[in-house]
Amino acid sequence: MSSPHLTQTNSVSEIMLKVLLALVPAIAANVWFFGPAVLVTLSLASVTALVLETVMLKLRGRPVVPFLMDGSALLTAWLLALSIPPMGPWWLIVTGTAFAIVIAKHLYGGLGSNPFNPAMVGYAVLIISFPVQMTQWLAPASIALSHIDFAAQLDYMFFHVLPQGMQLDALTSATPLDTLKTQLHLDKPISAILSLPIYGEVGGKGGEWVAGAYLAGGLYLLQQRIISWHVPAAFIAAICLTAGAFHLFDPAHHASPWLHLAAGATMIGAFFILTDPVTGPTTPKGKLIFAFGAGFLTYLIRVYGSYPDGAAFAVLLMNICVPLIDAYTQPPVFGKKK
Amino acid sequence: MKLLHRFNGGIHPPQHKTESTRLPILSAPIPEKLVIPLHQHIGTSAKPLVAAGDAVLKGQMIGKAEGYVSSSVHAPTSGKITAIGYEPAPHPSGLRDLCITLEPDGLDAWIERHPLDYLNMDPSSLRNRLRDAGVVGLGGAVFPSFIKLNPGSGKKIKTLVLNGAECEPYITCDDMLMRERADEIIAGAKIMRFMLHAEEVLIGIEDNKPEAIAAMRAALKEAPFEVIPVPTIYPGGGAKQLIRVLTGIEVPAGERSTDLGVQCFNVATALSVYRAIAHGEPVLSRIVTITGAVNKPRNYEALIGTPIDVLIRLAAPVKDSDGAIMGGPMMGFELPSTCVPLVKATNCIIVKSATLFPPAPQPMPCIRCGKCAESCPADLQPQELYWFSKAGNFGKAQEYALFDCIECGCCSYVCPSHIPLVQFYRYAKSEIWAQEREKKASDLARIRHELRVDRMEREKREKAERLAQKSAQARTQMNSEEET
Amino acid sequence: MIDAILVMSGLALFLGGVLGYASIRFHVQGNVLVEKIDAILPQTQCAQCGFPGCRPYAEAIADGRAQINQCPPGGDANIRKLADLLGVEFKPLNAKHGAPKPKSVAFIDENTCIGCTLCIQACPVDAISGAPKQMHTIIAQECTGCGLCVAPCPVDCIGMIPVPESISTWKWKQPDYLMGVA
C-alpha cells in the first residue's frame, strides 16, 4: 500500500470510549436523584445491544470483534437508556434497543451508513407505541409521595408488581415539560406552574442537575476535540432564541429560555445526540444549519406538539436533510476562495 | 518581523529528524557501477547521446533534453558506458525504465567547465545553461527549473520564495545543506532573483531548525533577502502552503504561481543553480538522508545513479530492517526493490522495520467524523472524495475537486477508521488519466477510420467515374466507327 | 356529465398537444444520440460486434437493431456507460462476440513479409505503412489492436503483441482491504 506509512493511533473505539466516559457524570446525577434503577436500565440496554449487534454482524457476515470493540452499539444503548424513564419495564428497554440496533442501524448498513440516529429512532418508536409507559418518570426522590427500595424497583421493572397497596402514581410524575404543557392547557399562569414542587431552580428538580452533568460531559468532549463547537452552540442558540422570542412576546404562556435549556433533552441532545457524526453533516456550515434547525424544531414540537419533548423528532427530521445540507454547504477549496 | 499567514489543517506527526542531523554531510564513495535513468524529471525523457563502449568524462552530457519540458542528464564521474537499456527504476511500480550504465574509471576526470558571469548575460541564455546542466527541482517534484525561471512576457514576479521548510518527518537533507552551504544557496538565490527580477526573496525555514536558520542568517547580509522562521506543521513545506504562509497568496490548483507574482524553489535547487552558472557544473550528485532502521543515520552526498542498496549498507541497517521508503513517510513510496539507482528526486531513504513502521491498523467504515476535512490543507472533503473514488464515480470525485488534492496524506493519517483515503485518490486519479489516454487514442482512431472510409468512397467514386468515362468513350468511338 | 366529458377531452387534447410539441421541440436528434454512443465505443474498429465498424454499431444501437453488449474491447465498463446513457439495464458481455483481451498491437515479422499489401487494405485505421513488394510496418501508436490484419496475411507474418505496462501507463491499484478484518 502506498504512503502515508504513518498513522496516528487514535481509533473509533477510542472516540466512542471517550463519549461513554463523558456520559458518566450524567449517569451519576441520575442515580443520585432518581435512584439506582437507572443503572439497571443501562445494563439491560447494553446487554441487549451487544447481543443483537453480535447477531446482526454474524448475519451480515461481518467480523464481530472489531465492530463490537468500536463501542458504537454501547453508546446507542446508553443514549437510549438515558432517554427512557428510569424504572421503565424491561420489555420497553429491550424493544427500544432492539429497534435501534436491528432496524435503525444494521438494516441501513451498519456503522457509518445509517441515516437516522439509532437511539432516537428507538426512542421515537417507543414513545409512539407506548406513550403511557414512556411518560411515567420516576419522581425525584425528594418529592415523591412515597418511596420504594431498590429490590422493589427491580420487582416492578421485571415482574410488573409493586409492593402491597402501592400505586404507581405515587412514585412517578410527569416530566417538567409535560407538566408545563398540561397545566398551560388548564389555563394556569406560568408563575403558578413553576412553583409546583417538581420544578427546581431553573429546570426540573434533579433534572436540572442531570442537565448540568451533560453539559460538563459535553465540555470534556469539546476539550478533547471529539466534537466541534458548531453543533452544541447552534442548537443551544436556536433554543434560546426561539424560546426567548416567545417568552418576550407572551411571558404568561411561555416559559423562559432557561427552563427550556435545563429541562428535557436539550443538553443531552446538544452534546451527545446531535453530535453523532454518522447522522449529521460534515461541513462546519452544515453543522450550524443542522443544529439550528433541530433546536428550532425541538422548541416547536415541545410547545405545540402532542409529545412531552421534541428533541428526538427534531433530530430525525433534520437527519433527513443531512445529504442536502452537506451538498449545499461545501466549503470553497484552497485557492478558490473569494 | 513579517506577519505570517496560515493555511487550514495540517498535522504534527513525530519528527524523527535529530537522528540524522548529528553528523555532518559525508561524501559517499564512488560505487562500482552507476545506473543513470534518462527520465529523472517531469516531462519528456532525455535522448541518449552516447553508446555502449564510449568513454565519458565527469560532467559530460549523456542524455539531451528533448522537447521543451525536459532536462538533460550527465555522467556523474568519468568512466566507460557499458550499457544502455531498461533497468529497474525507483518507481512505485517496480517497472524498468531506460537507463545508461556507467563503469567509473576512478579518475573522476572533469570535462572542461565554463563558468558564466551571470550579471552580464541575458536570462534566456542563463535558462539554456540550466536546462543543459540538468537543473530540476530537488525538493522532490523534479520539475525543470529553467521553465520556472521564465516569468513570461509582461509578468511581474514580486516574491521569490526559497523553500527550506522541509516539513516531512525523517528528512533532513535541506536542513544539513543550509547549515553547511548557506553561502552557495544564497549565491544561487541571487542568480534566481536576477533572472526573475524579483523584488524580494523570502526564505522560509521551519522553526524546528534553529541551526539552519542561524547559518542562513549569517550568510545573508543584505536586503531584500530575508530568512523567515515558519511554524512547524506538516505539510507547511508544500510549495503552495509555504507561499500561503509567507505571502498570504493561495495558488489554486491548475494555476501557475508565476501568474500571481510568486515563484518558489527548494534551497537545494538554488545551490545547483549556483553551481551550474558560476562553476559550469551540472547536477551530478545530491544530498540524501539515509535514516530509519539503520545504526548510522546521516546525510550523504551521493552521485546520481548510485545504487540505493549501496547507500543503505553505508548506514549499517539494523537486523530486522526490511525494505525502504524513498522520500518521507507521508508522501514517499515503498521501493519495490532497493537495487535501484539514486535519482535527482531522492531526498531521503528511510529503511523500514516492523518496529518503526508497524502494519497499518485495519480499516473500519467511515463514521463521517470530519477529522480528515479538518486536517486537509487543500480544504477538501476527503470523506466525500473517498466515497466517490471507491464507488468508481470519478466524475463526481472531480466535481468535489479531486485534482486539488496535493496527496499530502494528512487525511489518511488522522482518520480514526484508518481508511486509506489518499491511496484511493491516487487510484482514482490514475484511472482518470488512463481514461483520458484511452479517449485520446480512440478519438485518433475514429478520425483515422473516418478518413479512410472517406478515401475509400472517393476512390470507389473515382473508379466508377473513370469506368463510366471509358465506356462512354468506347461507345462514342464505336458509334463513330459504325458511322464510317 | 357532458361537462365532465368536455373538460376531460379538452384536457386530453391540450396535454396531447403539449406532449406533441415537446417531442418535436426537444427531439433528440438521431445523429446526436449516435454521436454519444460512438463516443463511448472504443473505436477499435474490429467489427467483432457484427457491424463493419464502431460507427455502424452505434447507429444500430440507436435504431434498436443491436444490443449494447456486443463490444468485447469495450468490456463491461463500456456496457455500463451505454446502459447509463440509454437508460436501460446493464447486461454482461455477450460471449458470442468474443472475450475482452488485453490491449495489443500488431507486429509484422519483417523477414517474412512479402509486401502483398493485403494487410494494408484490411487495416481500418491506416496504421500500416508500406508499398507493393516492399516490407510493411505497423505504426504502433495508431494501431487499435483490432487484429483484422492477421487473417489476410498469406504468409502468417503478423502477430498480436500485448502492450506491456510502462512507467507512463502504470496505474495505482484500488486499495484492497476488508473492513475490520485483520
Ligand code: SF4
Ligand atoms: S476521518 Fe475517516 S472516519 Fe472521519 S470522516 Fe474522514 S474518512 Fe470518515
Ligand code: SF4
Ligand atoms: S491527501 Fe488530499 S484530501 Fe487528503 S488531506 Fe491531503 S490534500 Fe486533503
